[in-house]
Amino acid sequence: MSGPRTTTIGAPTRGAHAPLVTFEGVTKTYSNGFTALAPVDLSIPAGEVLSIVGPSGCGKTTLLRMAAGLSTASTGTVRRDVERTSYVFQDPTLLAWRSVQANTELVARIRGVGRAERRRAATEALELVGLSHVAHSLPRELSGGMKMRVSLARALASDPELMLMDEPFAALDEFTRERMSDELLRLWRERGFGVMFITHSIREAVKIGHRIVVMAKGPGRVADVIDSPSPPTADAAAPRDEAALDALAREIAATLAIA
Amino acid sequence: MSTTIDQTTVETTRAPVGPRKRRDLPRTVLPPAVAFVAFIAIWQILVTAFEMPVYLLPGPADVVGAMGEAIPSLVEPTLVTMEEAYLGFLLAAVVGFGVALLMARWNVAERGLYPYMVLLQTIPIIAVAPLLVVWLGAGTATNMVVAAMIAVFPVAANTLTGLKSTDRNLVQLYSMAGAGKTFEMFSLRIPYALPFVFTGLRIAAGSSVIGAIVGEFVAGIGGGRGGLGYVITTNATQLLMPQLFCAVLAASLVSLVLFGVMTLAEKLLLRRWHDSALPHDE
Numbered sequence: 425m426s427g428p429r430t431t432t433i434g435a436p437t438r439g440a441h442a443p444l445v446t447f448e449g450v451t452k453t454y455s456n457g458f459t460a461l462a463p464v465d466l467s468i469p470a471g472e473v474l475s476i477v478g479p480s481g482c483g484k485t486t487l488l489r490m491a492a493g494l495s496t497a498s499t500g501t502v503r504r505d506v507e508r509t510s511y512v513f514q515d516p517t518l519l520a521w522r523s524v525q526a527n528t529e530l531v532a533r534i535r536g537v538g539r540a541e542r543r544r545a546a547t548e549a550l551e552l553v554g555l556s557h558v559a560h561s562l563p564r565e566l567s568g569g570m571k572m573r574v575s576l577a578r579a580l581a582s583d584p585e586l587m588l589m590d591e592p593f594a595a596l597d598e599f600t601r602e603r604m605s606d607e608l609l610r611l612w613r614e615r616g617f618g619v620m621f622i623t624h625s626i627r628e629a630v631k632i633g634h635r636i637v638v639m640a641k642g643p644g645r646v647a648d649v650i651d652s653p654s655p656p657t658a659d660a661a662a663p664r665d666e667a668a669l670d671a672l673a674r675e676i677a678a679t680l681a682i683a
Numbered sequence: 684m685s686t687t688i689d690q691t692t693v694e695t696t697r698a699p700v701g702p703r704k705r706r707d708l709p710r711t712v713l714p715p716a717v718a719f720v721a722f723i724a725i726w727q728i729l730v731t732a733f734e735m736p737v738y739l740l741p742g743p744a745d746v747v748g749a750m751g752e753a754i755p756s757l758v759e760p761t762l763v764t765m766e767e768a769y770l771g772f773l774l775a776a777v778v779g780f781g782v783a784l785l786m787a788r789w790n791v792a793e794r795g796l797y798p799y800m801v802l803l804q805t806i807p808i809i810a811v812a813p814l815l816v817v818w819l820g821a822g823t824a825t826n827m828v829v830a831a832m833i834a835v836f837p838v839a840a841n842t843l844t845g846l847k848s849t850d851r852n853l854v855q856l857y858s859m860a861g862a863g864k865t866f867e868m869f870s871l872r873i874p875y876a877l878p879f880v881f882t883g884l885r886i887a888a889g890s891s892v893i894g895a896i897v898g899e900f901v902a903g904i905g906g907g908r909g910g911l912g913y914v915i916t917t918n919a920t921q922l923l924m925p926q927l928f929c930a931v932l933a934a935s936l937v938s939l940v941l942f943g944v945m946t947l948a949e950k951l952l953l954r955r956w957h958d959s960a961l962p963h964d965e
């Protein structure tokens with residue numbers, strides 16, 4: 425990965441490459457006849473944060489699992505043009521008996537990355553999330569927010585082009601949650617990965633997304649895809665148009681209410 | 684009521700470790716000690732008051748009195764029972780763990796083997812013991828096998844539950860990273876299952892001693908080495924009640940030692956990370 429990029433509007437590499445993942449007319453019907461997803465067309469460009477907001481049962485996680493290659497479409501095609509994908513769960517999902525360092529190295533270790541290389545990547549990732557000082561602690565010695573940051577570090581350690589995040593901060597308290605979304609944007613500025621971010625929180629979706637996908641249920645479908653009027657940029661100090669974002673949040677809330 | 688609860692909570696959270704331990708001692712040791720003394724006292728009083736003949740129900744004093752004489756003669760049988768029970772336990776632990784591993788790894792193995800595990804568990808062990816005596820001869824081998832048969836199911840069943848209850852997201856993480864089934868088993872499922880394995884082992888610790896003694900009931904002094912089961916039956920037929928009580932106490936000791944070793948091993952292995960091995964107030 426090259427260093428920080430200087431594009432000021434949108435994501436660092438937006439439009440530079442083919443989309444990482446493309447959904448074309450994708451549907452999902454389970455064997456019991458339940459339609460989880462009506463036809464969806466969507467693409468995730470490199471370096472863009474795509475947030476997906478919607479009620480439970482609208483097929484958000486199904487979409488994410490398809491992007492990860494864990495689930496197949498019933499009809500339509502999912503094209504994945506991405507080498508390194510990291511998945512972040514709602515829970516930290518750590519091995520309780522391994523140190524923070526070992527947990528951060530885990531995915532690289534499974535993939536067969538050499539010891540020195542994975543140690544370097546994990547050390548760097550832990551530094552990035554500010555947890556170098558607890559590298560030798562066990563998960564149970566950490567707070568909820570710190571555990572989630574270990575989970576982020578593990579995802580970062582494999583240098584992903586795409587981060588798939590399934591309500592990663594939903595289990596945290598409001599204050600920690602706010603800090604974690606700032607953290608995510610900071611990491612995004614640093615590394616420039618694409619993000620597919622699922623959330624229940626409209627505020628969170630609007631805050632971090634370049635585009636916000638609004639989903640509805642019965643059957644699960646995309647109700648709207650909105651370009652952020654004031655997306656996060658590579659410049660952390662650049663002011664955001666809070667009024668426009670608030671208006672967008674209200675608009676999304678209204679869409680969700682009638683959808 | 685509520686004030687009592689509040690007080691306890693405050694004390695536990697506030698007291699530092701050192702003094703708390705010392706103050707906890709009366710709280711943890713005193714109630715069972717009082718119950719024990721009361722039980723012995725009531726036992727002695729009843730025996731004395733109703734003038735119970737010793738051959739029906741000896742009093743605590745009779746049992747203690749018999750100990751001096753009984754203990755030297757109980758050493759050898761205790762060692763025999765220990766050998767049978769512990770070897771049987773070891774066999775059950777290895778076989779039970781191995782079978783659970785097979786069943787967790789291959790669904791076919793689970794479907795094929797589980798009914799027979801259950802069957803093994805439902806067969807009254809006392810009914811097959813004579814059969815084993817015929818096949819294996821009346822001796823240590825038979826009693827060890829009886830012990831293993833009775834102890835294998837709790838190990839296998841608990842281990843299997845543990846291996847199959849691994850966090851789904853962790854399993855997903857492993858498979859997304861391309862982990863093989865064997866790697867997943869050793870790196871994720873087995874460590875995750877350890878608390879379950881130890882639950883099984885602790886149950887098996889008691890079961891294996893029961894198995895060994897049942898085996899001895901049936902096998903008698905076969906092979907020239909009588910265990911505690913043999914001592915118990917001979918004392919019972921001769922109505923030597925104080926001696927019988929001593930043998931029963933020795934048998935509990937055999938299973939208590941194994942149980943203690945398992946509990947200690949669990950604490951040492953899991954104390955750093957698992958909730959079940961943590962002090963309660965943490």
